[in-house]
Amino acid sequence: MDIHKMLAAMHLKPEFVTVLPDRLVKTGQDFILRCETNTERVNVTWMKKGQKLCCVEGKHKTEKNGTTVSLEIKNAEVGDEGNYTVTIQSSTGSDSCSAMVIIELEEWRTVQWMQAPMISTLKSFxxxxxxxxxxxxxxxxxVGAGKSSIINTIKSIFEGHQFINCLTASAVTGESFTKKFEKYxxxxxxxxxxxxxxxEKDKLKGVHTEDIISALKGHVPNDYTFKECAPIDEDNRYYILKPTLNDQIHCLVSVIPADKISMMDEEVIQKMKEIRAAASKLGIPQVLFMTRVDQVCTMTQxxxxxxxxxxxxxxxMMECSNRLGVPLNCIFPVKNYSEEIKSDEKLSCLMLEAFTQIVxxxxxxxxxxxxxxxxxE
Structure with a gap:
C-alpha cells in the first residue's frame, strides 16, 4: 500500500460493507456470525442482549482477519439464543450491526399436519x-385476546371458506364488539x-366474573345482553332457574394473547383466576389457547x-402457566386466520389439534x- 492509500485508510471512518445475517440454528450445531468492514484498522467488540459477550474457551471464538470480523459459537444450545451486536471503532468513529440468533429446539410436542383426517374424525364424533x-x-x-377470531377460524376450517361474521375487538379502540352471550x-x-x-381491569367495565360463572352453570340464555351495571341473577326474568346438563358449559377455554401476557393487568389476571376457581368447583375442564404466536416468534411467523x-x-407458555396457574399440557399455542384469505393447512392443523383436545x-x-x-335416579 502506498503512503497516500495508507493515510487515507487511517482517516477513513469505519463502516460495515456487509452486515450480520439473522440465523436459525439447530441445537448442537456450530455456527458463525460474519461480516465485512471497509477498513482493517478497527477495534472489535461483541455484545449479546445489550451486554458485553463473555467468551468461554471452547465455546466462543472471535476473529478479525483483514476486513472480516467473525464470531464462532460451538454446540448451539438454548442459552445461545438472542440478539448479537458487533461494534467496530477507531479514532475516526464507530459503526455497529446486529443479528438475531434463534435456536431451533428438538420438537417437544407433535402435531398431525394433515387436516383431512382430523376433520373427518371430528365430523363423525x-x-x-x-x-x-x-x-x-x-x-x-x-379484550382483544382473539376469542372471536378463534370462532371465525374454526368455522372457516369446517365450512370451507373464510368466516368473518363473528366481529372481533377493535385494535384501535380496544373495545369488545361482543355485547351478548352469543352462540356459534x-x-x-x-x-x-x-x-x-x-x-377489563375496571370493576364496572367489561363482562362481570359473576356473569361468566352463571353462564358456566347454565343460567344465562342465548343472546342475553350483558349489563355493565349489574350481573344476571335469579330476579332477572331471563335467568334459567333449573339448567340441565345440556344448558351448562362443558369446557372453559381461557384465551391469552402471547404478545400481551407480560403486560396484562393484575386485576384481569385475578378475574380469570376467580372464574377458573369456580369452574374447578363445578368440575368443568379448562384449557388455555395462547393466540398471536406469530407476533412473538419469527420462526413461527x-x-x-x-x-x-x-x-x-x-x-x-411457561409465562401463561405461571401467571394463571394452568398446567403446560393444558396450554395450546394457536394462530388465527387474520391476514390470510385462503386456507392454510398448517394453520388449520394447529387449531384442529387444540380443538380436538377440548372436544x-x-x-x-x-x-x-x-x-x-x-x-x-
Missing part, C-alpha cells in the same frame, strides 16, 4: 352423554361456542409447523355427569 345435543365451549379472556354453531358437527365480552421447536413459544375434555365431562345423574 358421537357425544357420550344422553340428552346432550351439543358440546358447549365458553371462551373468555381480556360449527358446521354440521355437534359443537357450539359461546362468546362473551372481554374482561415464517413456518407455523415449527411452533413446538421454538424457545420463545415455550417461554410464553375430548368436554365429552369426558358430559359422560361423567350423565353417569352420575343415572346413579342418582
Amino acid at each position: 358421537k357425544i357420550s352423554g344422553e340428552n346432550v345435543r351439543e358440546l358447549r365451549f365458553l371462551l373468555y379472556g381480556p 354453531n360449527v358446521g354440521n358437527v355437534p359443537f357450539t361456542f359461546y362468546d362473551v365480552m372481554g374482561l 415464517q413456518d407455523v409447523a415449527k411452533i413446538y421447536q421454538s424457545k420463545k413459544i415455550k417461554d410464553k 375430548h375434555s368436554a365429552n369426558d365431562f358430559v359422560k361423567k355427569n350423565s353417569n352420575e345423574k343415572k346413579r342418582v
Whole structure:
C-alpha cells in the first residue's frame, strides 16, 4: 500500500460493507456470525442482549482477519439464543450491526399436519352423554385476546371458506364488539361456542366474573345482553332457574394473547383466576389457547409447523402457566386466520389439534355427569 492509500485508510471512518445475517440454528450445531468492514484498522467488540459477550474457551471464538470480523459459537444450545451486536471503532468513529440468533429446539410436542383426517374424525364424533345435543365451549379472556377470531377460524376450517361474521375487538379502540352471550354453531358437527365480552381491569367495565360463572352453570340464555351495571341473577326474568346438563358449559377455554401476557393487568389476571376457581368447583375442564404466536416468534411467523421447536413459544407458555396457574399440557399455542384469505393447512392443523383436545375434555365431562345423574335416579 502506498503512503497516500495508507493515510487515507487511517482517516477513513469505519463502516460495515456487509452486515450480520439473522440465523436459525439447530441445537448442537456450530455456527458463525460474519461480516465485512471497509477498513482493517478497527477495534472489535461483541455484545449479546445489550451486554458485553463473555467468551468461554471452547465455546466462543472471535476473529478479525483483514476486513472480516467473525464470531464462532460451538454446540448451539438454548442459552445461545438472542440478539448479537458487533461494534467496530477507531479514532475516526464507530459503526455497529446486529443479528438475531434463534435456536431451533428438538420438537417437544407433535402435531398431525394433515387436516383431512382430523376433520373427518371430528365430523363423525358421537357425544357420550344422553340428552346432550351439543358440546358447549365458553371462551373468555381480556379484550382483544382473539376469542372471536378463534370462532371465525374454526368455522372457516369446517365450512370451507373464510368466516368473518363473528366481529372481533377493535385494535384501535380496544373495545369488545361482543355485547351478548352469543352462540356459534360449527358446521354440521355437534359443537357450539359461546362468546362473551372481554374482561377489563375496571370493576364496572367489561363482562362481570359473576356473569361468566352463571353462564358456566347454565343460567344465562342465548343472546342475553350483558349489563355493565349489574350481573344476571335469579330476579332477572331471563335467568334459567333449573339448567340441565345440556344448558351448562362443558369446557372453559381461557384465551391469552402471547404478545400481551407480560403486560396484562393484575386485576384481569385475578378475574380469570376467580372464574377458573369456580369452574374447578363445578368440575368443568379448562384449557388455555395462547393466540398471536406469530407476533412473538419469527420462526413461527415464517413456518407455523415449527411452533413446538421454538424457545420463545415455550417461554410464553411457561409465562401463561405461571401467571394463571394452568398446567403446560393444558396450554395450546394457536394462530388465527387474520391476514390470510385462503386456507392454510398448517394453520388449520394447529387449531384442529387444540380443538380436538377440548372436544375430548368436554365429552369426558358430559359422560361423567350423565353417569352420575343415572346413579342418582
